[in-house]
Amino acid sequence: MVSWSEINLLDLLRSVVDILLVTYVIYKLIMVIRGTKAVQLLKGITVIVVVWFLSSLLQLKTLNFIMTQAITYGVLAIIIIFQPELRRALEQLGRGRFFSRELQEEEIRKQAIEAIVKATTYMAKRRIGALISIERETGLNEYIETGIPIEAQITSQLLINIFIPNTPLHDGAVIIKDGEIKAAACYLPLSESPFISKELGTRHRAAIGVSEVTDCVTIVVSEETGAISITKNGEIYRNLTEERLTELLELNWLNQTKSVSGLRWNWRGKNNG
Template sequence: MNYFSDLTWQESIKDAIDILIVTYIIYHLILLVRGTRAVQLLKGILVLVVIWAASTWFDLYTLKWLMNQMFTFGVLAVFIIFQPELRRALEQLGRGKLFGRTTADEEEFSREIGEIIKAVNYLSRGKIGALIVFERNTGLNEYKESGIPTQSVITSELLINIFIPNTPLHDGAIIIQEHRIAAAACYLPLSENPFISKELGTRHRAAIGISEVGDAVSVVVSEETGQISLAINGQVVRGINEESLISKLYEELSPSTAHKDKKTPFWKLRGGRKNG
């Protein structure tokens, strides 16, 4: 009570600013791990904290001793477990991007989509299998590290050359991250959805699988039919036409439309059919 009675308006403003800054930092740290497996680990840590609090409250000596030992070594374990997220945060901090998403100029983004569409159409005509994954909010670093790092500018010629059969990088997926071809020949998790059509092979299951574990967008070219497919949120539309593909990529990935509330229902895309 004395604290509030002795509080001056200058101290009130200072405390309010202090709280806002801490809230802002916590909010962006939550955004950093949102949609990653770190969320589940944080839930596990929260359960341990609750158990420790209960053992202290009820004075359960053995359980409290055990929890204290776990917390003693837990700090080191946290650094090991959250190493990918911590590294990502430090990288973004070093680039000055921790508190904001990287956004590309609309003209540059249009160029990138044009290059991707040009490459996908070429691969489709030649029935050359391809899998291109676009990172969004959920980080794909663990999958990127399974491939060969490239950090290359997006060009149709490079995309085509990567997927040409019998070349070192053709087997696997390309991950596009921060408007660069971050890595090629990446291994992705396969979807275990039992309702996926038996016609779909490993490439399509990988496209669906990566869209199930996060919010990535995947474009697939079938090696058997040359058919182009698009996978988002665990669903895939097969045989999508060029117009619908461009429209959906703009809708999901464009810096100016990334936060729109209303989006085209995925199953209503023209020129394709829903599967999975």
């Protein structure tokens, strides 16, 4: 005969598994829409829900009625608005990638870092100017939209070819997202900081500028000196060697889920322009 304690234990285990599965599915859905305009729409929906709850709590009948109608008929609107993201999620589920994406990301990033470092070193030796931004947690879609779509695998040959002088795509930034070159010839916001060294040009100001408003990592190759620099959190670290560039990319992109405070700690007082 099954005791009440056994029944309660089974119910508890079932509830825990249920909550964990729902949490994981929600997490995966957030990962799918991360870096897209859907994130801003999701914030708007959150505001509507909060206003609805407060209006109900404070018994603001007119406002509560309006919010209730917005939520009731908003389900169809959400399906329409999020249609690209929902379609992408279903495609990933059909390819079996929905639950195995993390297993692929690390290997893709390792190959990408190798290609980026190889291309950067090649261009530095030949004083070919370059500007490469790598998306992390904050989406760069608004800057991707200013450039020419590429959507290509990251290879050193392609990066070098993009930045060859007097070619259509060399002027501007390459933006990397999800292990791909998403776009080239992108416009990045210029920093207006008065503390930037006067010897730094537009590429460096753009690299610092985008790092002030996002958490991306941006690599710069100087056309004048061939020096390699990297920017993050509004700071620039200059005259990097090939080994140091690889180390910083691994620290701040490959292992971005870990602590990234080492960038400031390791470079405090060194080559900070």
